[in-house]
Amino acid sequence: MSFSLKQRVLVVEDDARMLALVCQGLREVGHTPMPASDGEAGLELAMRLTFDSIVLDLGLPARDGCSVARAIKSHRTVPILMLTARDGEEDILRGFDHGADDYLTKPFSFRELLARLDGLGRAAARHTARLRVDPARQLVYRNEVPIQLTRNEYLLLAALHRHSGSPVDRHTLMEAVWQDPRVISANALEVLVNALRAKFDAPFSTKLLVTVRGVGYRLQSSADDPAEPDRRQAS
Ligand code: CA
Numbered sequence: 001m002s003f004s005l006k007q008r009v010l011v012v013e014d015d016a017r018m019l020a021l022v023c024q025g026l027r028e029v030g031h032t033p034m035p036a037s038d039g040e041a042g043l044e045l046a047m048r049l050t051f052d053s054i055v056l057d058l059g060l061p062a063r064d065g066c067s068v069a070r071a072i073k074s075h076r077t078v079p080i081l082m083l084t085a086r087d088g089e090e091d092i093l094r095g096f097d098h099g100a101d102d103y104l105t106k107p108f109s110f111r112e113l114l115a116r117l118d119g120l121g122r123a124a125a126r127h128t129a130r131l132r133v134d135p136a137r138q139l140v141y142r143n144e145v146p147i148q149l150t151r152n153e154y155l156l157l158a159a160l161h162r163h164s165g166s167p168v169d170r171h172t173l174m175e176a177v178w179q180d181p182r183v184i185s186a187n188a189l190e191v192l193v194n195a196l197r198a199k200f201d202a203p204f205s206t207k208l209l210v211t212v213r214g215v216g217y218r219l220q221s222s223a224d225d226p227a228e229p230d231r232r233q234a235s
Contacts, residue, residue, distance in 0.1 A: 012037075019037060038063070042060070065082055079120035081100070135158070140157055149200075165220070173217065
């Protein structure tokens with residue numbers, strides 16, 4: 001068995017020993033775990049940082065796993081693996097209802113946990129495979145067509161890509177690009193979005209960069225992007 005996709009994993013678990021063991025195990029196989037010991041802390045981290053997957057205990061103090069999963073899924077597309085000490089079918093179904101993508105019943109083997117995370121990671125990677133970003137060169141590949149971006153265009157696209165499929169508000173985008181948005185002019189974001197659209201969307205028949213009225217922008221999931229370069233526009 002190989003676990004080739006290295007992931008940033010948020011681990012939310014109130015049992016301190018279990019939390020330490022899971023994080024240590026994840027580190028040993030090359031993942032980057034971030035621990036949280038209650039539901040509120042986990043939710044705060046999930047909203048503030050970017051993760052490839054989340055391991056979420058069902059029974060948590062402060063805020064239970066279902067409530068945390070629901071809150072995360074209303075803003076993020078990140079896959080969630082729910083841990084449950086109970087094996088009641090009702091609990092498991094409740095977890096799925098609230099946004100868990102997979103579940104494991106305690107006690108579980110660590111290999112099983114890794115296999116499940118790998119499965120979730122691969123599914124997510126397939127979902128976005130038609131869009132690849134190369135941070136070192138500020139390049140994005142859309143259906144394997146390389147598109148060279150400026151630094152700011154790249155930062156904007158990367159911020160949208162992190163929340164792929166969900167709306168991202170203007171303030172978050174401006175912070176991602178300029179750190180201190182107070183120093184830039186009011187329409188700087190629109191100017192940058194237009195520049196990005198000209199390179200990233202205009203040559204393709206499917207437009208992925210969508211304006212969300214009153215909020216900001218959204219990068220459509222590219223999973224069903226049939227995009228061939230649009231010959232009519234190119235001529
Ligand atoms: Ca627990």
